[in-house]
Amino acid sequence: MSFEEYKAALGTSASRRALLFRDGRPFHVLLSQQFSRDDLIHLTDTATSIRRLDRHRDGRDFLRGLLRGIRVMNLFAQPSTRTAESFIAAADKLGATTRLVADIRTSSFSKGETVEDSVRTLSSFFDTIVTRHPEDDFAVRAAWGLQRSSRPIPVVSAGSGKSQHVTQSLLDIYTLRYSLEQRGGIDGRTVLLVGDILRNRAARSLAYLLTKFDVARVDFVSAKNYLPEGGLVQYIEKHGIKVGVDDNLESYLKRRGGEVDAIYMTRLQQEWDKGDGQPTAKGGELGTEDAFVLKSEFRSLIREDCVLMHPLPRVNELPESWEDHPGFVVWRQVRNGMWMRAALFAAIHGADQEIRARAVRLGLV
Numbered sequence: 001m002s003f004e005e006y007k008a009a010l011g012t013s014a015s016r017r018a019l020l021f022r023d024g025r026p027f028h029v030l031l032s033q034q035f036s037r038d039d040l041i042h043l044t045d046t047a048t049s050i051r052r053l054d055r056h057r058d059g060r061d062f063l064r065g066l067l068r069g070i071r072v073m074n075l076f077a078q079p080s081t082r083t084a085e086s087f088i089a090a091a092d093k094l095g096a097t098t099r100l101v102a103d104i105r106t107s108s109f110s111k112g113e114t115v116e117d118s119v120r121t122l123s124s125f126f127d128t129i130v131t132r133h134p135e136d137d138f139a140v141r142a143a144w145g146l147q148r149s150s151r152p153i154p155v156v157s158a159g160s161g162k163s164q165h166v167t168q169s170l171l172d173i174y175t176l177r178y179s180l181e182q183r184g185g186i187d188g189r190t191v192l193l194v195g196d197i198l199r200n201r202a203a204r205s206l207a208y209l210l211t212k213f214d215v216a217r218v219d220f221v222s223a224k225n226y227l228p229e230g231g232l233v234q235y236i237e238k239h240g241i242k243v244g245v246d247d248n249l250e251s252y253l254k255r256r257g258g259e260v261d262a263i264y265m266t267r268l269q270q271e272w273d274k275g276d277g278q279p280t281a282k283g284g285e286l287g288t289e290d291a292f293v294l295k296s297e298f299r300s301l302i303r304e305d306c307v308l309m310h311p312l313p314r315v316n317e318l319p320e321s322w323e324d325h326p327g328f329v330v331w332r333q334v335r336n337g338m339w340m341r342a343a344l345f346a347a348i349h350g351a352d353q354e355i356r357a358r359a360v361r362l363g364l365v
């Protein structure tokens with residue numbers, strides 16, 4: 001199968017499942033669309049099991065024995081401390097060992113080696129590759145290249161250009177499910193995504209995942225230049241979900257604020273202004289314009305039980321004054337990232353059933 005055929009096959013749900021799952025378990029993790037609602041329920045329940053087992057010494061010892069001998073390569077071609085450390089901590093929890101190549105210039109990519117050859121070489125020493133890259137298709141190309149090798153190992157995207165940030169959206173769904181648990185879960189909810197949707201891969205991946213639930217509405221508030229593209233809006237609508245698009249946060253909240261169950265704030269992705277996704281040192285000019293800042297004075301426009309989220313890093317769009325709002329769960333999102341990534345490693349390497357069974361036996365879930 002050529003790369004173009006592989007990419008096209010990822011566009012339809014049946015062939016996507018055949019390419020990205022093995023024996024009912026995720027193998028490559030490349031697109032939010034690849035997960036079904038059942039997959040998401042299973043992964044989030046596994047994350048909860050891991051989180052609760054980890055509270056006790058016996059549970060921690062048990063977890064640390066599960067992926068012993070598994071080696072994870074984190075190949076990060078874009079700045080990341082938090083996401084890389086989150087993957088490393090997740091692997092640690094299950095006893096896998098990790099390596100991090102954070103500066104791709106030190107690798108043979110700089111000598112002109114193809115993605116396929118590079119990941120094929122790495123697959124000789126590792127059992128999973130986690131990649132972050134400014135090119136949308138890097139992880140897909142890596143998975144395609146490995147598909148044709150005699151030692152295909154899983155590829156997990158940790159951020160693909162401007163297009164997707166699958167594991168961020170998994171932790172976001174986990175956080176939403178957990179935060180809305182007392183109120184009946186994610187179904188029937190209205191979720192508002194604010195900011196640079198066109199270039200914020202975290203928001204885009206979350207929008208795709210929300211379609212796996214029966215949410216009532218997904219609304220976007222975004223500057224005209226950074227609106228979600230037609231394909232994303234159509235994908236959501238195709239799932240019977242109402243989509244709203246607005247370009248002013250204050251007027252949106254005045255009209256609909258009381259109906260919103262969760263707000264996902266994002267920063268302006270200025271690293272793409274020059275087109276390469278590398279940091280811009282524009283000193284003092286970083287940050288979004290006023291119309292996309294969740295100002296303190298909007299507090300009366302939203303409910304006290306509205307969930308407030310942000311993928312971080314934040315600049316000016318979600319001021320610190322919101323931290324005492326009862327729905328502010330941003331720091332919980334960060335911690336959930338570790339549990340959810342551990343759940344993903346467990347599912348990929350077939351340790352998830354054992355984790356769930358142990359947690360059930362101990363009455364933890």
Ligand code: ASP
Nearest residue numbers: 159165201202311312313
């Ligand atoms: N940390 C997220 C990402 O890597 C969100 C952001 O950078 O704004 O895409």
